[in-house]
Amino acid sequence: MEKIVLPDIKDLHLIDVYESNGGYNAAKKAFTQTSDEIIDQVKKSGLRGRGGAAFLTGLKWSFMPKTTDKPKYLCVNGDESEPGSFKDRQIFEFNPHQMIEGTIITCYAIGAKIAYVYIRGEYHKWIKLLQKAIDDAYEKGYLGEKMKETFGTEFYCDVYIHKGAGAYICGEESSLMNSIEGKRGYPRVKPPFPAQNGLWGCPTTINNVETIANVPKIIEKGWEWFSQIGHPKHPGTLLFGVSGHVNKPGVYELPTSTLLTDIIFNYAGGVPNNKKILCVIPGGTSMPPLRGDKLEGVKMDAESLKEFGTAIGTGGVIVMDEDTDLVKVLARIAHFYHHESCGQCTPCREGTGWLEKILKRIIAGNGSTSDLDLLITVANQIEGNTICALGEAAAWPVKFMVERFRDYFEKKVSKEISLPVANKVHSMRHTAFPLADVKK
């Protein structure tokens, strides 16, 4: 299987090696076409965002206004803070120029003169690596005003790194824009959407690092080629980051629709000591977890995972063996979202804290059966009632973990302890967005 984003070529991070493997030819090809033709090809390729929501990339680009007096911006999202995801750093380290080339093509397609690559502050090493690659690209005339000569075009663009400073929420696109503007990273109310009102009120597109890294290959090899890899409705490859209880954790680039069992047992080497799997989170901690006894036939793409009541997220697969204490894991997840809630919306700010407290009560041995209903009630009160998707991200793992592992959780609580009963109406409310069409 051919790899698109992380091919096995030695020293590909060096600009000379990248060039000798056909690097920056896709950008040259792109400049022989109009920006509409580029957007059209990306649309036809079916490329979808790799940052979590799997939104159609070409469609997103087409939202950018064609005629405007305002400058346009591109943000490349490398905040990568979702627990279980560690793919973007591989791109910064092993194939940064493909991302830079993708940035050039994207800037040209949407008409942006400036691109900001937002990288989380903890990634000091990878920021330096990418900065080196950007400097090299400037020197060779692939970026900045020298582009005019190199590519023989009127268009040029600049790429800057904006370093974050430790906030999970800044991976959310509107929060990321506030952070670039030098403000607290609060998510914005949508609409207006970034394509109308983004950075400094100007049209802005935000794409994930991995999404952008796919673009040069689509232009180089054609959309037909790309659209035939993996699932027809979610084509291409994904960087699956496998972690937790597996023998060979790491990032594996595989076509979409690869079987989850294949990823865990063939690529990641199975579970240590041949233990059974209790639970798998398929796409980073925000995504609804799957039961270990229901992994047969689970295919890893946005469309197939809907059928199994979960979503692809960032492709960060976390495997837990039979000896894992799920209550502790869930309490740790709840703690994370409580810590990372920005505090703007009351349901999230307060609700995430309640989820954590209830789970800690269960760990302390003081949990009651009604606590399990209470968890679902609180989760339902958060979901759909917040400005950004952190509400869902905090609610889903708790709600679906308790629902799907009810038998497990009931053993961890006491029937003897009686507490005021949770609001049953809320605990039965159906999930609002966007898993509404998911089968239970």
Add this chain to the structure above:
Amino acid sequence: MEFKFTQENLDRIEQETKKYPVRKPAVMAVLYIAQEQNGYISFEVMKEVAEILGMTTEEVLGVVTFYTMYHQKQMGKYHIQVCTNVSCMLRGGYEIWNQVKDKFGIDNMGVTEDQKFSLEEVECMGSCGTAPMIAINEDYFENLSKEKVEELLESLKENN
């Protein structure tokens, strides 16, 4: 205590502001530079940063308090960050957290008396595939075991 940027850092700040159409967005980078020079972000630092970038001190304070990587007190020479999020937790993150805590007798955000070590429990650092991990200042140490952590901490203790 009054705070002034060194000339070298002032030049770096000017470079940073050139990335953006206005000066304010450079605040995040400028705060990193300030923290590097001063060790932590004091009220005087915030006043100076605000002055340079044409912001109010309150706006700068808002940024400092929102992001976890800006410190309002002096941390140790070696700032040890232990990840205990799910992927690390499953591979022994908490054992390492307790080990470091016991070794220095400090808790989360604590600093040793000699100002050499400080400790922070951090959220996912993007090292899930190489868990468990700790970061010391800017460097990641991955695929750790208790023995490796012990060795690492001892080598820092000897280091001045």
